[in-house]
Amino acid sequence: MGDHYRVDLEALEKAASGVNGTLDEISVQKVSDIPHSESQVGHEALASTLSDFLDRWQRGVDNLAKDGQEIATRLTASVNAYRAVEEHTHKQFHGILHGVKDPAVKQR
Template identity: 25%
Template sequence: MGGHYKTDTDALGKFVASLEASVDELSSARTALAHIRGDQIGTARLDEACDTFQDRWRYGTEQLSEQIGDISEGVKENKLSYEKLENDLADALTKFQTSTSGGK
């Protein structure tokens, strides 16, 4: 059965790191644009559109960051569960082998 199902816990760890990096990238992009105000661009209509975009961008990136954080936490928990299962199974097999071989 083991040959048919395999979980690469290292890949899960890399995925978590990638998710966390994406949150940092979103935050950096929002921070870089935060200092640009609509009143620096030109017409009142363009200023208003810029301010509206900034508000929506902030809200959207905050929501996306929160969701990515939730996914990251779930993947971390799964990774830990797989690692625990592998360790527990290895321990159980070792104990079984010891008990069936008479401790030899």
């Protein structure tokens, strides 16, 4: 019975913050900002191919950003859930130690 687990809420919060920071950074500059016009690359077919590639790349970045936002949201929700349980447990123990009955439990 010596197996215990611990959740580092601060680490979860930092992870969510880090993901959000990265998302903020990638939202500042789009892949489409990379020069890719015919006048910039010097060749019509190359410009067209590069444009198609950048469009696909941007869709990939957008999908990763969406997934990253979901990760950050779930990390934050986990922190909130752990804190709520911790607070409830603390109140329960406080009530037991001080003889306060749990109002959520129906008395007979």
